[in-house]
Every structure is written in C-alpha cells, then in structure tokens.
Amino acid sequence: MAPSKTPKSTSRPKKEKVFHPDSRKAGQLSRVQLRKAKLADAASKRTKKHSAQADVYGFFYHAIPPEGTLSLEELHSIISNVWLTRHDDELEQERAARRKGRPKSTKELKLEEIKLRESEQYRTGMDVPDLTHEATVKLFRKWDQTEVAYIQLLRFIRISSVDPTSAVISKQGEHHSLKESVPPQAIDEAMVTDRDDTLLTEPPSRFASTMMMMDGPLS
Secondary structure, three states: OOOOOOOOOOOOOOOOOOOOOOOHHHHHHHHHHHHHHHHHHHHHHHHHHHHHHHHHHHHHHHOOOOOOOOOHHHHHHHHHHHHOOOOHHHHHHHHHHOOOOOOOOHHHHHHHHHHHHHHHHHHHOEEEEOOOOHHHHHHHOOOOOOOHHHHHHOOEEEEOOOOOOEEEEEEOOOOHHHOOOOOOOEEEHHHHOOOOOOOOOOOHHHHHHHHOOOOOOOO
16 A cells, blocks of 8 residues: 655745835835934944043043042153154154155054044033042052943042143043032142142053053054
8 A cells, every 4th residue: 555645735935025115114214224224333433432432531530540540740741751642653653654755644644633632622612531639549440441331430630731730620420429529629739639739740551451442553
C-alpha cells in the first residue's frame, strides 16, 4: 500500500501593505519616520555636545590641586599657559609640514580657528568652575568625569585676561551647600582667595590625558 501524501501547505507569506503616496496613511507614516530621524539626529548632536562639555570640564577637574584650592592667579595661569596653548605643538607641526606656497591644511585652519575663538572668549569673559572656592572644589572632586548634569551643582566664576585680578560669580551652583553663599557680584582677588601662592608650577603633562580628548579628531 502506497504511503499517503502529506498535503502541502497552502499558506502564503503576508504581503507588506503598500499605501498610495497621496493617501492619509502614507502621510502619517512619512511624518512618523521624519520625526524619528529628527529625534535620532538631535540625540546624536546632544551626545556629541555633552561629550565635548565633559572634556572641557575634565580639563578643569584635572587642574584641581591635590589639596586645598587654587588662587585666582593660578587659575589664570592654567588657562593662559596650558588651556590656550594645548594645540600649539600640533599647529607648529602642520606649519612645518606645509611646503612654501601651498595652502593651509584643513587641520591647520581648524586649529587656528579654535585658538582664535578661545583666546577671544578668554578676553571678553570666560565662565569656569570656581576652583578658588573651597566648597565648590570639594564638590568637584566627587565628579565621575562623565555626568555633565553634575556640573550644574558647582559655582562658576567669569574671568577675563583683560582684568586678571577680578572675577564675577556667574552661576551660584545648585548644590544646597552653596545656597547660603553671597549673591552674584563683582569680587576682587581678596574676596576670591586670601592666599599668596606663586604661579602654577605643574608641567602641562599633568593635563595631557585630558587635552588629548579636547575638540575631537582634527585630522
């Protein structure tokens, strides 16, 4: 007796629904996809922005002295001698590699633009974590070097190369320990710190690990 044949399945794969380009459903799907794309793009930009901010704050985190706080003079020294000069070696290499009569490379132009922008920012007023303030430094030491939102807890001061002996509290800081501090106002060297320390003596190599991450790849 011949074996019975198993009937073949007659089920067919489901076809994907196709909507007319001018239909209401197609319009809805198009808007949803556009919104998803915009959100993804915004998230990507936000991540990059937060990463860049973390790098900048990371620089000042590594500028915290082993003990105590910085004087205002030391803080200016770090900015002018370390922060603003961190790309100088790369810039000189690019200039040396460029043959006479050749245009500047993209990397050289970007480095020059960064240096010019940051120097102007420092001249007109630069907001930095208040490393002259004991309570702020104490909070800053606890930062995990990744969570940008934590920085909102800190007090910031605005300093300028035009007047290196004065500072203005630009952000009071959201931590409860800072709430009883004086309101934002112009403060001179004596109000920022009463220390007479000499200029920062740490070599730039102390900040090397942080400076390597600054501004992203330039090549």
